[in-house]
Amino acid sequence: MNSKNHVLIVGSVAFDTVETPSGKVERALGGAAVYSAVAASFFSPVRMVGVVGDDFPQEHLDFLASRKIDTRGIQVVKGGKTFHWAGSYKGDMNQANTLATELNVFESFSPKLPGDYASSEFVFLANIDPDLQLHVLDQVKSPKLTACDTMNLWISIKRDALVEVLKRVDIVFINDAEARQLTGEINLTRAAARIHEIGPKYVVLKKGEHGAILYCNESTCFAAAPYPLDAVVDPTGAGDSFAGGFMGYIASAGELNDASIRRAVVYGSTMASYNVQDFSLNRFKKLTIKEIDGRYEEFKRIVFFEAIEED
């Protein structure tokens, strides 16, 4: 990792209780900020902003530190309990069935950036209340690139704040159901066009097992194939891992252009595909750069059908 650009990531830090056809984990390390920060850390230095209770084990902070992630922005609330999410997946595992959401310390969270965080060049607002995303945007100085994720809940209950976020970011990561919910358009190309009208120059549509599509200024500029896994152990955090890999790679590339953004989508797909091969962050804990590069090369071979002349 030679990147000098920092990726600032704000989002949830969580305990996840997850059941899938492959098994179950209880109160395992999770949260959108954690998945995306760890994925990004393979490419660029990362600064995290979030909140936990004092029930959050030191071993998790140690793991993040081992990935060279700056965790000074993670507030520890004394006497507080860490956010807990419980869910299960069945069948094709494209949709989580939420069993419990205990916000705990998130109920009164207000993100505060340590002084040097404000100069971060690349900012990713992972899934979290859009009012908190706005509060982070207000604190960063002049980022090169900003991106956000969101979820169905905020589209339902905080649409105005979310629209405000979308007006201020360069990129939005969104899945197909969310894109349809946000715009009322069933056709995804039209849904992406409506989102462009709100603000973001780039719309990255995450389609889970079906890959990802990048829309640039109302037209599709890139479609990434899905990586063909013969077993998905746990889809939790796939979208966050995608966004983290994307942002980490873009930060390492230093700038966003037609070439770097396409590669960022493939690195995002690569990180998501590894993440779902085990529960929690377990696959990332043993993942190597060589494995990442190997799968990136596989993506090239999988989509190749005829050489294109580069301009």
Add this chain to the structure above:
Amino acid sequence: MNSKNHVLIVGSVAFDTVETPSGKVERALGGAAVYSAVAASFFSPVRMVGVVGDDFPQEHLDFLASRKIDTRGIQVVKGGKTFHWAGSYKGDMNQANTLATELNVFESFSPKLPGDYASSEFVFLANIDPDLQLHVLDQVKSPKLTACDTMNLWISIKRDALVEVLKRVDIVFINDAEARQLTGEINLTRAAARIHEIGPKYVVLKKGEHGAILYCNESTCFAAAPYPLDAVVDPTGAGDSFAGGFMGYIASAGELNDASIRRAVVYGSTMASYNVQDFSLNRFKKLTIKEIDGRYEEFKRIVFFEAIEED
């Protein structure tokens, strides 16, 4: 079209009554053999086998003839009524809601190949009763390549005959729901591996708006992106058009190898993407080779992210 290889296609010739959010057509030209034959005809000469009643209008036969399709293999049953399918599509239009299926002349159909048909080099068994597919296979001499399509109905009620077909063909075109139904595997990579075990060397998984995946000998060798349409008028015949474009291109290429099969998938995707832009065969009626080549080039640009070194 310089191809000298013939594509033999057997399957349904139908009247389709279809309603979608874009409108409705009644008793329009349709049927798996018609869609696939017309799609294939842009690449190679086609010979059709099927059955109609004497209610089948001459204008439809004239249209097929205008595409240089040999229709001597279409039996006309005097006093008989042509197969009629009625269905509707809603929402994301990935699934047809069948309203009526009137088999009519299909109930007593037995495909008979005109003498010169038997030497066809490329054979496509479009969706039809697998016993009839077997009957066609028994009549062809030594084809270079055989492929089949099928549907959920035959998986349910004629599994043994279908398995026999699968043992005898080189390629199967199948959608994700059918692959899962046939194998009992939810994971599509594993489902494809199970289908390989039955027989076909190549499994082409059609995923509708999500593109297509080609499995070669138990591993994914190619993934084709979906073409980003901002409006799907009528999905009827998309899978047939895909298979027809695929087979027509392969026949024109003359042989199946790693390069030609990947391009065949993209030409198949191209034909499917055009077909769904209008009802019945209407888009194909005005489609040009230049438009086909243009969209094929677009597919190249959409999936490109980094040059690959060709062996």
